[in-house]
Amino acid sequence: MGLPLFDAHLDPGPSFFHYAERAGLTSPLGETSTLSPHATTVIAVRYNAGVVMVGDRQATGNYIASRDVRKIEAADRFTAIAISGTAARGIEFIKMAQLSFEHYEKMTDSALSLEGKANYLSPIIQRNNLSSPLIVMPLLAGWDPSHQIGRIFEYDGAGGCYERFDFSTIGSGTPFADSALRLGYRSDIDLDGALELGALALYEAGDNDPSTGGPDFVRNIYPMMVTITAEGFRELDAEDVAARFRAINDRRTQSGGVAGGTLR
Amino acid sequence: MSNYFYVSPEQLIKDRAEFAQKGIARGRSMVGAIYDAGVLLIAENPSASLNKISEIYDRIAFAGAGRYNEFDRLREAGIRWADGTGFTYSREDVDARALANYYAQHLGDMFTEGQKPLEVEILVAQLGSKIRPTKLYRVAYEGTISDEPFFAVLGGDAETIRARFAAHEERIHPLKETLKNAVDALAGPERTIATADLEVGILEDRGTRRTFMRLSDNEVSELLS
Numbered sequence A: 001m002g003l004p005l006f007d008a009h010l011d012p013g014p015s016f017f018h019y020a021e022r023a024g025l026t027s028p029l030g031e032t033s034t035l036s037p038h039a040t041t042v043i044a045v046r047y048n049a050g051v052v053m054v055g056d057r058q059a060t061g062n063y064i065a066s067r068d069v070r071k072i073e074a075a076d077r078f079t080a081i082a083i084s085g086t087a088a089r090g091i092e093f094i095k096m097a098q099l100s101f102e103h104y105e106k107m108t109d110s111a112l113s114l115e116g117k118a119n120y121l122s123p124i125i126q127r128n129n130l131s132s133p134l135i136v137m138p139l140l141a142g143w144d145p146s147h148q149i150g151r152i153f154e155y156d157g158a159g160g161c162y163e164r165f166d167f168s169t170i171g172s173g174t175p176f177a178d179s180a181l182r183l184g185y186r187s188d189i190d191l192d193g194a195l196e197l198g199a200l201a202l203y204e205a206g207d208n209d210p211s212t213g214g215p216d217f218v219r220n221i222y223p224m225m226v227t228i229t230a231e232g233f234r235e236l237d238a239e240d241v242a243a244r245f246r247a248i249n250d251r252r253t254q255s256g257g258v259a260g261g262t263l264r
Numbered sequence B: 001m002s003n004y005f006y007v008s009p010e011q012l013i014k015d016r017a018e019f020a021q022k023g024i025a026r027g028r029s030m031v032g033a034i035y036d037a038g039v040l041l042i043a044e045n046p047s048a049s050l051n052k053i054s055e056i057y058d059r060i061a062f063a064g065a066g067r068y069n070e071f072d073r074l075r076e077a078g079i080r081w082a083d084g085t086g087f088t089y090s091r092e093d094v095d096a097r098a099l100a101n102y103y104a105q106h107l108g109d110m111f112t113e114g115q116k117p118l119e120v121e122i123l124v125a126q127l128g129s130k131i132r133p134t135k136l137y138r139v140a141y142e143g144t145i146s147d148e149p150f151f152a153v154l155g156g157d158a159e160t161i162r163a164r165f166a167a168h169e170e171r172i173h174p175l176k177e178t179l180k181n182a183v184d185a186l187a188g189p190e191r192t193i194a195t196a197d198l199e200v201g202i203l204e205d206r207g208t209r210r211t212f213m214r215l216s217d218n219e220v221s222e223l224l225s
Helices: A016-022 A087-108 A114-129 A174-184 A191-208 A238-254 B009-026 B068-088 B096-113 B158-166 B175-187 B217-224
Strands: A042-047 A050-055 A064-066 A072-076 A079-085 A136-144 A149-155 A161-164 A167-170 A224-229 A232-235 B030-035 B038-044 B053-057 B060-066 B120-126 B135-139 B145-147 B151-154 B198-204 B212-215
Touching (some): A016 A087, A016 A114, A016 B068, A042 A079, A042 A149, A042 A191, A050 A149, A050 A191, A079 A087, A079 A167, A079 A224, A087 A114, A087 A136, A087 B053, A114 A136, A114 A149, A136 A167, A136 A224, A149 A167, A167 A174, A174 A191, A191 A224, A191 A238, A224 A238, B009 B060, B009 B096, B030 B060, B030 B120, B030 B135, B030 B158, B038 B060, B038 B175, B053 B068, B060 B068, B060 B151, B060 B198, B068 B096, B096 B120, B096 B145, B120 B151, B135 B151, B151 B158, B198 B217, B212 B217
Antiparallel strands (some): A042 A050, A050 A224, A079 A136, A224 A232, B030 B038, B030 B151, B038 B198, B053 B060, B060 B120, B120 B135
């Protein structure tokens, strides 16, 4: 790779993705597919001081390919990205996002806004999903320093970007996780409530969706739980996460597997 | 048909060198120096937004002297090269020496074949790690690359500043002293430079992947007091 110099009218600007495309660093385009994303459950819940994210750890093909995948990563200090769909493209997508945000910051000496980051990812998702059978569906959540709130952005298969003000889920476990979230979410939810609800929704998905890995008490592998607040991206300790899932599991054992409680 | 007059290669190179030197001399100077815990880059720069010093990669920084538009384009190319190389291979494969060589090749090509030589000097600084040493690579307008052991001076008044700075810097000092010596060398005996007119960046390990940090006016004043 030589020194990437461009004439002013051809210059890709501070966008790493556009530079990478021009330099042939991105993956080739192929045929469109009608396959929908499979496997995975990742949940994002917005609460009064940030966002909580919970993600399962299982990679599923025709069999369980891996039990300790990390599907949520910090894209930068205040932003988290989660992926569902094809692992290879998902990992490349996370790498591209991380690199792009940092690249922009170095090129312009200023950080992208959270909304800017969310919009930036749209054409990257579109490029991948509309020209490849290897679908990837991400979820972006972060702390917005200019508005002092946590924000969640979800995408459709064609790259459309939508802000969610309550919660969002991606992956095959969505129907189950979403049901739990819809019943449990309150607009004034706090950190502990959001963590509890997120864990419960993931437990539900793991319980009902064969492609979502619930807590694995045998191997001591638990879903990932992170918070994104004014202090930045933080992953909860393994013991803390284990205790939360053990508590849910104990309650479920006592009720003989019945999930219901007070509904409204 | 246009007429071509014979110009000897010696004369051509002399003219081009003079042209580049004059252009560089119009800008203010800057100093890069290794201190006991990292690398200091300091430039006299009245603008707070048109930077001469920049982060390139996790452990690599850039500084330019001379014409802003020319070295800023090289800075952007450097960031693209570094991010592209790290994306293709691995973050640990991004090496300042390779980048300095690319700059040297480009400046050399422009000097001999370009419409006009670039009126810039470039410094590529690398903070050492387990696999690479701490380095200062200075690339001159004609593509000469030099590996400076303790410090490097770029810009118009480089020789005078170099002599002033060399009086203190035969060995490696802490940041406070290095910064003070650099500011004294840039200012000279008859002049003082306001903190607001200094642009200061450091490469230093702080337990994070990225090691570049800009020092604010307050931080610089505190170190100089």
